[in-house]
């Protein structure tokens with residue numbers, strides 16, 4: 580078994596500036612001068628002479644109903660954010676390194692560890708969190724149309740869809756094909772380690788996601804040696820195709836935000852290793868395609884139980900995938916992907932403890948694992 584360590588041949592990029600101190604390291608190694616009062620173990624102490632730019636936890640004006648960090652970050656949308664405290668997650672957005680945490684009343688606050696510009700970091704965070712979309716309002720409408728959703732929503736408040744960078748999202752979901760969360764995370768960590776180091780928090784190193792140019796310097800062989808298996812050729816193949824786009828691959832991917840859903844899915848499926856399920860995940864989590872519906876056997880089970888009972892027992896085919904997607908959209912409307920996200924999360928074994936036992940039926944019969952669900956063949960490797 581190969582360890583997912585950076586290949587020796589790769590040059591490790593240098594940080595743009597000395598890594599910033601994390602809240603934890605601030606506390607442990609170099610407390611700021613003359614603290615007056617510490618409100619929380621991870622809260623930097625307040626100092627009357629604190630320079631304006633001193634990092635601090637800042638309220639985000641988002642309640643837990645609008646954003647639950649444990650339901651949003653470790654539930655299969657992104658594999659790049661790390662849990663760095665009991666209710667605290669840390670990750671990068673572009674060149675910004677930030678932590679988010681829940682306060683005791685559930686509200687979310689953020690802490691900037693490193694950024695070239697604080698105002699740009701805040702804007703990038705709000706954009707990444709899709710804050711212009713009210714989850715409470717969406718869920719009210721979904722709940723009116725679906726009593727089961729209404730009940731689930733009581734237990735799983737705040738499962739929000741993120742607006743990730745498309746290159747980052749695409750590479751993560753290429754790693755997700757037929758894979759489990761632990762290995763996906765290791766692969767994504769490996770790729771991320773090729774980007775510029777931004778700092779360390781809670782014992783984790785954080786890097787800006789590498790540019791396509793930097794990714795194009797990694798060979799298929801290096802990825803294979805690092806344990807990527809057949810996904811290695813999908814990653815290098817996709818990076819090559821993106822690099823050949825006249826305006827650049829990153830720009831090409833961003834331009835898919837303006838297309839209809841089907842056009843965006845077709846464009847994504849032209850990339851090596853991208854099938855309909857992975858394309859729908861990328862479309863939903865990075866391309867503003869809010870009614871994209873990733874369909875795999877787990878979602879198929881939910882759909883045949885609650886939306887299309889007449890199809891129970893049938894074998895999932897590409898045509899039936901479209902039926903499922905249509906059924907979701909006709910039930911939940913233009914933000915149907917956000918409803919799918921809650922139903923997907925409710926089906927994860929990790930969420931079982933949050934739900935009363937009568938919600939466990941599907942999970943009991945089939946352990947809903949991401950590992951089986953992201954194959955490019957929608958009907959292969961699922962059982």
Ligand SMILES: Nc1nc2[nH]c(O)nc2c(=O)[nH]1
Pocket residue numbers: 654655656755860873874875878919920921923924949952953
């Ligand atoms: N909301 C969803 N997240 C996912 N992650 C993943 O790998 N598949 C899914 C999915 O179908 N929905």
